[in-house]
Amino acid sequence: MSSTKPNDSQPRVAYYCMEYGLDPSFRIYSGGLGILAGDFLKAARDGGYPLVGVGVLWQQGYGEQRVSPDGNVSPLFKTYKHPAVKDTGVRVKVRVRQRPVTCRVWSCTAFGNVPLYLLDTNLPENGPNAAITDRLYSGDAAHRIEQEIVLGCGGYLALRALKIPVDVHHFNEGHAVFAGLEILRRQLASGLSFDRAIAATRRQVVFTTHTPVPAGNEQHPLALLREVGALDGLTRAQAVAIGGSPFNMTAAALRLARAANAVAELHGVVAVKMWAHLRRAAPIHPITNAVHVGTWVDPRILAAAHRPAALWDAHQANKRALIQLIAKRTGVRLDPSRLLIGFSRRAASYKRWDLVFSDRRRLDALLKQRRIQFVFSGKAHPNDSGGRAMIERVIAIGERYPNAMAFLPNYDMTIGAALTRGADVWLNSPRRPNEASGTSGMKAAINGVLNLSTLDGWWPEACQHGVNGWQYGDGLELDPPEKQDRHDARELARVLLTQVVPTYYDNHAGWVAMMRASIESTRTRFCADRMLADYYRTLYTVA
Numbered sequence: 424m425s426s427t428k429p430n431d432s433q434p435r436v437a438y439y440c441m442e443y444g445l446d447p448s449f450r451i452y453s454g455g456l457g458i459l460a461g462d463f464l465k466a467a468r469d470g471g472y473p474l475v476g477v478g479v480l481w482q483q484g485y486g487e488q489r490v491s492p493d494g495n496v497s498p499l500f501k502t503y504k505h506p507a508v509k510d511t512g513v514r515v516k517v518r519v520r521q522r523p524v525t526c527r528v529w530s531c532t533a534f535g536n537v538p539l540y541l542l543d544t545n546l547p548e549n550g551p552n553a554a555i556t557d558r559l560y561s562g563d564a565a566h567r568i569e570q571e572i573v574l575g576c577g578g579y580l581a582l583r584a585l586k587i588p589v590d591v592h593h594f595n596e597g598h599a600v601f602a603g604l605e606i607l608r609r610q611l612a613s614g615l616s617f618d619r620a621i622a623a624t625r626r627q628v629v630f631t632t633h634t635p636v637p638a639g640n641e642q643h644p645l646a647l648l649r650e651v652g653a654l655d656g657l658t659r660a661q662a663v664a665i666g667g668s669p670f671n672m673t674a675a676a677l678r679l680a681r682a683a684n685a686v687a688e689l690h691g692v693v694a695v696k697m698w699a700h701l702r703r704a705a706p707i708h709p710i711t712n713a714v715h716v717g718t719w720v721d722p723r724i725l726a727a728a729h730r731p732a733a734l735w736d737a738h739q740a741n742k743r744a745l746i747q748l749i750a751k752r753t754g755v756r757l758d759p760s761r762l763l764i765g766f767s768r769r770a771a772s773y774k775r776w777d778l779v780f781s782d783r784r785r786l787d788a789l790l791k792q793r794r795i796q797f798v799f800s801g802k803a804h805p806n807d808s809g810g811r812a813m814i815e816r817v818i819a820i821g822e823r824y825p826n827a828m829a830f831l832p833n834y835d836m837t838i839g840a841a842l843t844r845g846a847d848v849w850l851n852s853p854r855r856p857n858e859a860s861g862t863s864g865m866k867a868a869i870n871g872v873l874n875l876s877t878l879d880g881w882w883p884e885a886c887q888h889g890v891n892g893w894q895y896g897d898g899l900e901l902d903p904p905e906k907q908d909r910h911d912a913r914e915l916a917r918v919l920l921t922q923v924v925p926t927y928y929d930n931h932a933g934w935v936a937m938m939r940a941s942i943e944s945t946r947t948r949f950c951a952d953r954m955l956a957d958y959y960r961t962l963y964t965v966a
């Protein structure tokens with residue numbers, strides 16, 4: 424394993440991310456990217472690594488959806504009253520549309536994390552620019568670019584103002600890439616040629632890509648970036664040499680970094696292919712995501728892992744807690760003695776929420792007799808009507824089976840934790856190879872909740888079919904996608920009906936043995952300590 428040990432001789436890292444999921448009460452996250460970042464900062468603290476986080480203090484929580492129809496800006500100057508953050512007193516100025524915008528710098532260490540520095544622009548002196556940090560992933564492309572200037576340029580300047588020494592700037596996703604341009608501008612200003620300035624920048628930057636879907640990689644027209652001010656100090660040719668035209672944030676990050684990583688082995692293969700056309704880009708290594716066990720795993724489950732009866736009892740307690748939460752929030756009364764299948768995801772179409780209902784005829788009797796029960800949760804992006812429709816279809820199906828199906832609204836960390844502890848089976852249906860990694864299945868696996876998933880994201884690395892969970896679809900990728908969907912739907916029904924349901928009802932000892940295998944095969948490999956050690960060895964430390 425790792426020969427590197429956390430100590431003072433480790434490289435000092437600044438980790439930039441648009442969102443952080445540290446605690447359910449601290450609503451500056453939207454989903455998986457933020458959860459990963461929050462877990463990362465906690466594992467860094469646990470391991471004593473010299474790492475700090477950089478992010479944005481969003482004024483309204485993601486998904487709170489408090490949109491004022493008349494464009495009323497009155498809430499803007501309300502100070503964000505989160506007790507978890509402290510004003511550092513430091514202010515830095517970024518330039519947006521040729522004008523200075525003041526960023527206030529907060530710090531947060533309240534959740535067992537290394538220091539996290541958060542910026543916001545919510546100051547009267549900023550005029551309309553006070554609204555730049557209003558809401559995560561809101562607004563149009565220009566607004567997004569302004570937010571990214573705050574994260575990247577503001578974040579970089581904040582660390583300097585705070586006198587925090589940094590050896591490596593780590594951009595988690597392309598959102599922070601303007602920090603790379605900030606570093607580059609300084610190299611150019613010191614008199615280096617463009618090529619040397621790029622080389623000097625790359626020595627300080629590493630990058631994590633998360634998006635195996637080409638359309639998911641953010642890009643902007645050069646003219647818009649120039650108008651907002653993101654390309655200040657660079658010629659058009661230089662900007663194109665970095666990000667292309669249109670300017671692709673992922674391509675730019677790969678060209679400004681000395682090393683990069685994908686977030687699972689399969690994703691690594693996909694990402695290397697996807698970016699093979701880029702010249703002079705960072706090599707992409709696979710480093711599989713992981714979860715902070717202290718946050719997501721019930722210690723009673725780990726303590727009981729070797730004792731089948733105690734393990735089952737601990738699981739049933741979690742299942743009853745989940746069923747109570749569902750009853751309280753939705754009125755649906757599920758039965759703790761019946762198989763409960765959990766599913767919670769962002770409502771992106773490749774996640775195929777309704778794959779399991781493709782052939783509802785085969786499930787109809789089981790649902791009516793409550794041999795299987797489902798709980799779903801998840802949000803669609805406000806602008807994603809297709810995602811909303813997918814959620815609505817699942818809710819409509821649920822209405823036909825009132826005591827066998829529930830939909831928990833407002834998916835967040837609290838629901839995420841309850842579901843990945845309390846379900847019996849964790850269903851995952853991404854259309855391979857679109858899921859970069861996924862981490863909810865890891866939370867489930869370490870809690871003894873058995874994964875039933877296509878071989879996508881992290882699952883090909885862990886799955887021992889019929890031993891610690893199940894796969895369906897055999898990792899096939901078929902063209903056109905409808906063909907793959909039909910194939911996977913058939914296979915899902917087959918594995919569910921011939922393996923999962925019979926094991927649950929007819930082979931209790933076998934089921935509990937699988938729970939134990941699930942825990943033992945994942946608890947160290949998909950624990951965030953391993954992930955941090957991998958980042959230090961593969962990405963942060965220069966050989």
Ligand SMILES: *Cc1c(COP(=O)(O)O)cnc(C)c1O
Pocket residue numbers: 453454455458767768769834835836837839840860861862863864866
């Ligand atoms: C774990 C978690 C995620 C990430 O889940 P995946 O769907 O596996 O990517 C997202 N949101 C919340 C609230 C979580 O707890």
